Amino acid sequence: MFYHVKELQYHAKPERPDPVFARKLQEILGGQFGEISVALQYLFQGWNTRGDGKYRDMLMDIGTEELAHIEMLATMIARLLDGAPDVELDEAAKNPFVAAILGGSNPQHSIVSGLGAMPADANGNKWTADYIIASGNLLADFRANLNSESQGRLQAVRLYEQTDDRGVKDMLSWLIARDTMHQNQWYAACLELEAKENIVVPSTFPRELEKQEVAYTFYNNSAGTKSAKGRWAHGPSIDGLGQFNYFENPVPFGEKPKLNPAPPYIHDTPPAALRKSDDMPDPDMK
Amino acid sequence: MFYHVKELQYHAKPERPDPVFARKLQEILGGQFGEISVALQYLFQGWNTRGDGKYRDMLMDIGTEELAHIEMLATMIARLLDGAPDVELDEAAKNPFVAAILGGSNPQHSIVSGLGAMPADANGNKWTADYIIASGNLLADFRANLNSESQGRLQAVRLYEQTDDRGVKDMLSWLIARDTMHQNQWYAACLELEAKENIVVPSTFPRELEKQEVAYTFYNNSAGTKSAKGRWAHGPSIDGLGQFNYFENPVPFGEKPKLNPAPPYIHDTPPAALRKSDDMPDPDMK
Amino acid sequence: MFYHVKELQYHAKPERPDPVFARKLQEILGGQFGEISVALQYLFQGWNTRGDGKYRDMLMDIGTEELAHIEMLATMIARLLDGAPDVELDEAAKNPFVAAILGGSNPQHSIVSGLGAMPADANGNKWTADYIIASGNLLADFRANLNSESQGRLQAVRLYEQTDDRGVKDMLSWLIARDTMHQNQWYAACLELEAKENIVVPSTFPRELEKQEVAYTFYNNSAGTKSAKGRWAHGPSIDGLGQFNYFENPVPFGEKPKLNPAPPYIHDTPPAALRKSDDMPDPDMK
Amino acid sequence: MFYHVKELQYHAKPERPDPVFARKLQEILGGQFGEISVALQYLFQGWNTRGDGKYRDMLMDIGTEELAHIEMLATMIARLLDGAPDVELDEAAKNPFVAAILGGSNPQHSIVSGLGAMPADANGNKWTADYIIASGNLLADFRANLNSESQGRLQAVRLYEQTDDRGVKDMLSWLIARDTMHQNQWYAACLELEAKENIVVPSTFPRELEKQEVAYTFYNNSAGTKSAKGRWAHGPSIDGLGQFNYFENPVPFGEKPKLNPAPPYIHDTPPAALRKSDDMPDPDMK
Amino acid sequence: MFYHVKELQYHAKPERPDPVFARKLQEILGGQFGEISVALQYLFQGWNTRGDGKYRDMLMDIGTEELAHIEMLATMIARLLDGAPDVELDEAAKNPFVAAILGGSNPQHSIVSGLGAMPADANGNKWTADYIIASGNLLADFRANLNSESQGRLQAVRLYEQTDDRGVKDMLSWLIARDTMHQNQWYAACLELEAKENIVVPSTFPRELEKQEVAYTFYNNSAGTKSAKGRWAHGPSIDGLGQFNYFENPVPFGEKPKLNPAPPYIHDTPPAALRKSDDMPDPDMK
Amino acid sequence: MFYHVKELQYHAKPERPDPVFARKLQEILGGQFGEISVALQYLFQGWNTRGDGKYRDMLMDIGTEELAHIEMLATMIARLLDGAPDVELDEAAKNPFVAAILGGSNPQHSIVSGLGAMPADANGNKWTADYIIASGNLLADFRANLNSESQGRLQAVRLYEQTDDRGVKDMLSWLIARDTMHQNQWYAACLELEAKENIVVPSTFPRELEKQEVAYTFYNNSAGTKSAKGRWAHGPSIDGLGQFNYFENPVPFGEKPKLNPAPPYIHDTPPAALRKSDDMPDPDMK
Incomplete structure (x- = not known):
């Protein structure tokens, strides 16, 4: 009150x-x-x-x-x-x-x-x-x-x-x-x-349940490596549980996503129309 | 890009x-x-x-x-x-x-x-x-x-x-x-x-331009003083430039605000109507 | 405070x-x-x-x-x-x-x-x-x-x-x-x-500056006149300054709006394109 | 239409x-x-x-x-x-x-x-x-x-x-x-x-189901009692069912709220961390 | 009305x-x-x-x-x-x-x-x-x-x-x-x-004032060239004024942006602090 | 990525x-x-x-x-x-x-x-x-x-x-x-x-499930018929499946909506109050 x-x-x-x-x-x-x-x-x-x-x-x-x-x-x-x-x-x-x-x-x-x-x-x-x-x-x-x-x-x-x-x-x-x-x-x-x-919020989530191999990695997602100069790129991590490391040329870990077609009641572009879109030669398929 | x-x-x-x-x-x-x-x-x-x-x-x-x-x-x-x-x-x-x-x-x-x-x-x-x-x-x-x-x-x-x-x-x-x-x-x-x-953002504003007498004071704006137990209530401030102090019974430094009437083109409640509102005895005036 | x-x-x-x-x-x-x-x-x-x-x-x-x-x-x-x-x-x-x-x-x-x-x-x-x-x-x-x-x-x-x-x-x-x-x-x-x-807000605007002839008129903008049954349709107005009246078949007081073309830097539809849109016979002009 | x-x-x-x-x-x-x-x-x-x-x-x-x-x-x-x-x-x-x-x-x-x-x-x-x-x-x-x-x-x-x-x-x-x-x-x-x-909306809620003892009370939640001068502070209420009264020094009717801890899947601040926060002497406990 | x-x-x-x-x-x-x-x-x-x-x-x-x-x-x-x-x-x-x-x-x-x-x-x-x-x-x-x-x-x-x-x-x-x-x-x-x-809105802007060399170019900003299969990648443009072309490996036309420091009244990060951030060896400068 | x-x-x-x-x-x-x-x-x-x-x-x-x-x-x-x-x-x-x-x-x-x-x-x-x-x-x-x-x-x-x-x-x-x-x-x-x-989105909804009698009709909901001059008012429809037609004086196909009273727990205006609103003679009932 x-x-x-x-x-x-x-x-x-x-x-x-x-x-x-x-x-x-x-x-x-x-x-x-x-x-x-x-x-x-x-x-x-x-x-x-x-x-x-x-x-x-x-x-x-x-x-x-x-x-x-x-x-x-x-x-x-x-x-x-x-x-x-x-x-x-x-x-x-x-x-x-x-x-x-x-x-x-x-x-x-x-x-x-x-x-x-x-x-x-x-x-x-x-x-x-x-x-x-x-x-x-x-x-x-x-x-x-x-x-x-x-x-x-x-x-x-x-x-x-x-x-x-x-x-x-x-x-x-x-x-x-x-x-x-x-x-x-x-x-x-x-x-x-x-x-x-410790510094990571929340502190109560078991660390072994996260992908520990990427928990201290800096990804350099651009040309040039000025970002490697920072405290965040090398040395012990601030939480004291790992070592910062710098990944100069990151690559994907996943695959190309491919989604299933929607069920008919959604009325998306019909699969037939999508198929016909392959009439022109596909440069990827060469 | x-x-x-x-x-x-x-x-x-x-x-x-x-x-x-x-x-x-x-x-x-x-x-x-x-x-x-x-x-x-x-x-x-x-x-x-x-x-x-x-x-x-x-x-x-x-x-x-x-x-x-x-x-x-x-x-x-x-x-x-x-x-x-x-x-x-x-x-x-x-x-x-x-x-x-x-x-x-x-x-x-x-x-x-x-x-x-x-x-x-x-x-x-x-x-x-x-x-x-x-x-x-x-x-x-x-x-x-x-x-x-x-x-x-x-x-x-x-x-x-x-x-x-x-x-x-x-x-x-x-x-x-x-x-x-x-x-x-x-x-x-x-x-x-x-x-x-140092820790206070922005660091470039001259400290002497702020009211330094209240720059490290905790105001206890409620009954009870549990808030005095924290690190923020006693000891040197985190920026190293002052001492935290705890103000148990804060009082106002300002005065009751009184605003001038608005100009006529604003068409607020007319002053006459406000004056008449004093017809009933004012307990403050006793 | x-x-x-x-x-x-x-x-x-x-x-x-x-x-x-x-x-x-x-x-x-x-x-x-x-x-x-x-x-x-x-x-x-x-x-x-x-x-x-x-x-x-x-x-x-x-x-x-x-x-x-x-x-x-x-x-x-x-x-x-x-x-x-x-x-x-x-x-x-x-x-x-x-x-x-x-x-x-x-x-x-x-x-x-x-x-x-x-x-x-x-x-x-x-x-x-x-x-x-x-x-x-x-x-x-x-x-x-x-x-x-x-x-x-x-x-x-x-x-x-x-x-x-x-x-x-x-x-x-x-x-x-x-x-x-x-x-x-x-x-x-x-x-x-x-x-x-009085009841009309704001009370300080001179009544003679408003169009007094429509200040107490109910417009029946639909077929049917059930809305005429209300207190708002007949008798003295609540502010005591007029008589409610009921306008069964309201008509416009204004004219058809016609806007000037926009200046060229606005790049609206060009007037030539609009003119050509009159190629088909206009039923209004018959 | x-x-x-x-x-x-x-x-x-x-x-x-x-x-x-x-x-x-x-x-x-x-x-x-x-x-x-x-x-x-x-x-x-x-x-x-x-x-x-x-x-x-x-x-x-x-x-x-x-x-x-x-x-x-x-x-x-x-x-x-x-x-x-x-x-x-x-x-x-x-x-x-x-x-x-x-x-x-x-x-x-x-x-x-x-x-x-x-x-x-x-x-x-x-x-x-x-x-x-x-x-x-x-x-x-x-x-x-x-x-x-x-x-x-x-x-x-x-x-x-x-x-x-x-x-x-x-x-x-x-x-x-x-x-x-x-x-x-x-x-x-x-x-x-x-x-x-009657004037209170909605009119169909049984009045005995509300806390009638506070249904016509003005609480003066500030120093000074100018607010006692108004029509709302004394006399019969506008709905005709009660008497306005003015409560100069209102006090709480409830108790200090104390919430239970959240379940673990919420990952709030852990209770242990909260307990340790009592390391400093508590002025309330003196 | x-x-x-x-x-x-x-x-x-x-x-x-x-x-x-x-x-x-x-x-x-x-x-x-x-x-x-x-x-x-x-x-x-x-x-x-x-x-x-x-x-x-x-x-x-x-x-x-x-x-x-x-x-x-x-x-x-x-x-x-x-x-x-x-x-x-x-x-x-x-x-x-x-x-x-x-x-x-x-x-x-x-x-x-x-x-x-x-x-x-x-x-x-x-x-x-x-x-x-x-x-x-x-x-x-x-x-x-x-x-x-x-x-x-x-x-x-x-x-x-x-x-x-x-x-x-x-x-x-x-x-x-x-x-x-x-x-x-x-x-x-x-x-x-x-x-x-014609189809491009607005039609009244002089075409010579736009960079015509990129007005019909599709930029393939990703690995893979499936997007080359579409009508938009080859042949005459829909407005009839150009030829679609497909740019498989787009490169920047601009330069790295470098902004001037803000004036002092903005109180951004002070230049001195930025300079000190170069204390660690800069991999770009090697 | x-x-x-x-x-x-x-x-x-x-x-x-x-x-x-x-x-x-x-x-x-x-x-x-x-x-x-x-x-x-x-x-x-x-x-x-x-x-x-x-x-x-x-x-x-x-x-x-x-x-x-x-x-x-x-x-x-x-x-x-x-x-x-x-x-x-x-x-x-x-x-x-x-x-x-x-x-x-x-x-x-x-x-x-x-x-x-x-x-x-x-x-x-x-x-x-x-x-x-x-x-x-x-x-x-x-x-x-x-x-x-x-x-x-x-x-x-x-x-x-x-x-x-x-x-x-x-x-x-x-x-x-x-x-x-x-x-x-x-x-x-x-x-x-x-x-x-074809041009109507989505193309997969069976046309016989829509009210086909109004699928190509232009309703002239205002006085004057300038809108009859457009391509949309006459001739074959763009999808090629119908004929545009122009309805100069559209009339409602539905009836006056009448909603049932709300259940008591909603506390709308009570039916008794609505009934009493019929005390004044109803011009519709003449």
Whole structure:
């Protein structure tokens, strides 16, 4: 169960309205790695955690914090849209500032949301749960989380560079710092579980049931062998159970696939038509 | 540019048809962490890599391999659907086997794809590029890749457990082994870059521009403090630049947000209507 | 900002596992009118409310409650999936119970989420922000909310009828009661605003700027006039500003649309080709 | 079955082309509350109506009218795109008018649709049936319809304010008037059904089966009690069957959820790994 | 503008309810090539046709007919769902008929739509305008339409084979016949335009502006040359302007792509980190 | 199985960066008829082809070529984004060039992809497998392919006209020429199969099972008869099995649909409420 307090976790006040930046800021609210994504990702992982208090508690704590970040961004975006002008093409004809607003802002902010934030990204794509991950395996999911915080901080930093508004920068510097913490946190959580399970997810599948002869092989599927220079191509594997090896000229292990014809009720191309297609001489058969 | 060879990378022959398992297997072909996702994710990361041969080459190599995995799964699914019966409710009434097929198979396999594989997941959701990630920052993206291979291997293992078909298990044991390699590979690539950049992505943003006072703080946003037991709550941070600390009773740093009224052309609730809403005594004002 | 308490708002314990009902219950968690929809709808409406404390406070209160409902449903679904069997087609051949589970459960529950709840509906469609509404106009949005609670209660009641599990029924009877309150609540809020604004949204657009001659007309666009029997066809309009009237045989007020040709860079069908299409005698021109 | 007449229901002729406004106008053609949404929503409700002539007839009448509105908007958008210039960045460098067009128009109008209308919103998101509602319960659905017409008129009014083109304004004043009628109409239809059924949907579920003790309670889930001022917090409930009451400090009725471990074939985090996570002292256990 | 008549274009009465077939039939109502797709595709093509009466009239005629097909299918599906039983897992345990219904029907038919048709496909994916095509170029679009009717008739035929219900078969035999007409019709329309424009769309782009040396070349991008047997590999091209030729061993015409580094505000992997990645000996450089 | 060579199939070098055109070019990379669509469409058709070498080989050849086109476009887009400036509203105020870039470029290129190409269209909609087609019936699918290449070439030509960059035009002239070949190719393949099967897909459904009396009838569902002028309205049908005929005043063959009431557990509008709706006199009953 949740409670709400009316104060924001941190300030969300721009120096001045900027509807173009409001559109951009939507990315870290409602984009693939926006705050809605991390909030629901951590909460679902928490709710689905089976059997342990510590990880569940931690997931709920951070998921709950991300709800506060949604709130800060929604507030900031509404303020960046404050008094957004009602601009037309004729006015834009005279003024590059107006032209930039007409072109660079999200028209749905003035038509649909009434100058409020939307659960959507910088191109107006609505948020979708396709973005989030909760598998029940904590090590797998903590890696997903480490990625989310890495992508999220990267986007926040890119946005920080694209504005001069000190109020916006101030809020972003808070969110960037929290992402620093959260990258550290998920990294720490991964190390803790890897120390108990080794690094390959899931750790509980018997290794002898997989094709061990290809479990540490790098396939060079292209001309050139620059890819042989990496740590992944030689030496002991990271899980300590094998040796990396580099396969310079990979060959198929399987055969040419040949499918049986479909049953009649499927009404595929009739076999007779396919046979007639052999009327022309077949170069393979020469 | 690409070339195709007709042979499969590895065998893809089931012992017998099974339209219900064909539906399930769609998950690792066209689901969030299916082979289409990893193929296009690695290829886009490769195409977008700026300035270095080794990582780009490696990304193209593995992306190209994943195309071969799509091919194996598409072939296996078509074979699992081989001669799928044309079943009706009346027949199902007499036979649990028929009932299970009627209920458990994907109706689009017989109506839409003609007993072929589809670019969709186990519930028939079509594949979408919402699933994939390519940011231009290699460490961020390699973390995404480590996650993809972790989720992907987890799903392959769960599917391995849900069938007795030795042909299917044989193919899955190949794919599971490749995922073992790929987890090792991305882990190795991450370690290589972390050794050069430290662990926080992006490494190039000046640390003094973020709110350093909250860059290593865990906020306990719930009653109870089990979350204090983790590695993330005490001791030096993983990036070596701070000390984790645990904030047991977090408080807001911001203020109650108050938004200005919208301009008239937005036609929000009129201020007069809002004022009249104060006719009833306000308990806050007591 | 938000806090979490570990206890559930209400009990969420089924008598026994039932993976088929778990799939169905997803509808009111992650479907169009599921708890994710109402939670985010009310919170976004609250965050975007400009200028008044009472409605914003109320929206945040109820949005925060809906987060607790997501939590209850996620917990219930995980428990309904408890120990979900790993069933195969061969077993189903012998047993209608197994056949029903194989067919009626969501395969992603065992492949993707590890027997946890997913942010998706009863068919596995992922939740999308396409479902939610926040326009900045409170009367419009409260009507959206009244609809959401009506659809939501209807779905909960239908689900209540489709299970015999007393634990599930107990939880649903809680959620149904809350929906009773919430329908009453939004109805009350609508009445309050309608009393101040009249019923047509938005109330601030000057009535003389709309075509008043068709503002109270019902068009009977079909043969037969049963639609004339309704309250909407005769008598004073609900807003008190007009008289309903019934137009039995509506005719067009506009003209046949004729579009200019596209500029050459668009490469539409060339005008010459269109002209030649008049070679056959035109029956209209007779 | 349907017939088409070539004349438009009302005029759809702009004074002059304006590709930027064409993009905006897409919102009420193909957006969440655009004409495609209401047309298909009313038609599906009509087709699914079980057992009564009057409501079905009315739904078909209005759904058929909305098809005419799609046609008017499609025609208007094509005309606003008439002769849309083929503009480039170099030209934009010299001219804010060109810059505004380059930025503010929808590039798919010139690349994909050949300067025709698209079934998409102002940001180019394609229309989806996620937007529409048809439950079989008429009162629930009429509330959905009242909301749709409220949101739709609000958007039309906002667009009316964002153009000076008298032809566009003329068409919008027609659509706005029809939305006035349609809000009145659905309101009237709701009142009719509420008079027979009371206000809570569905009316046929036995009230004693819901938790009556919480069926009229407002939960104040936040600090501060401004939400107590509303009509929803005190006095008789709108359905006349209870008394609203305000719960200032809500507490959980449930318990902390604890989930059982998953079966082994799910390959979650192994219990041993979870146990070891207790190595650090647990602050809760102090 | 449109009118509706209450009678169906053709009968839509099943012999008996069958909720499993109702689910399957959704495919040709709300799937990729269902009746919603063709109705809106033809109507949008008609509304966007610039400058000619005959094709526009024809498009509107057939689009209007497809609306009648949506209506027939919606009616048929509602009847197949008539009195659909409220089945539970316990009952299914005893009865394969119940098990098949529990597994094979769409749960949203009983939870969401109240036993009515939905704008969705056989897997419950909601209809989306991603499915439809209207480019402004009539020859391109008539080819899209020929494809739609081919896929649509194929699906209707497959469904015809999967039921024994004479009422359903009767309706399908109507729809299949209409698809026969519509394939003939679009084929005829294509021939008419091809006679005026030649076969390559668009016909108005100057041929000398394309790389003519590769305009009739088949690239054999795989081992083996079975693909040389087709009409497309030898002889005069279909447009009569070239000779097909077969390139057995295609080679790249371009160079290895090398991208410049990103500007600093993008925060990609820092160049220094990339340089250090050359510490290991590069096999390409040997 | 696939191999990659590092060289591009053809050059992909613009004369100069242009972030606005980069956004537009996304359409033919990740839009409905972009290269991702054709690559995956042809590959899935190839993988699902049952029983014949020649068509499968040809499909794999061309699908593999399309992968090379994705690569060329991804490279070109990254170069068009090279050094894309980090522009702000304040700068735009002074300079229409900056205003155009701010408005006309895709903000996700600088926030999300790090100035790399994305699997998305010109409006930033992510690529989805909703776009592609693979039915197992080759004639149906080759028609889909002919359409794809027609739409694709049309879009490429429109883009060619919208830029002056000689490097971009050079690459487009390659892609346009390949589309010329591919239209010729699919046309040839269709002719080959039609010669064996006649033109109606599928050719294997017994014609006597369809309602032959309406298999060659054009229904004129609108006032006016311009549509009678086409080849489709008179003369022998294209399949040679019937005579086209024109039905000027079509009438319904079916009856008014009347649906039974839903069972009680569905909780639709109660029959009593519907009955009371007859209180007003019914004009139909006069």
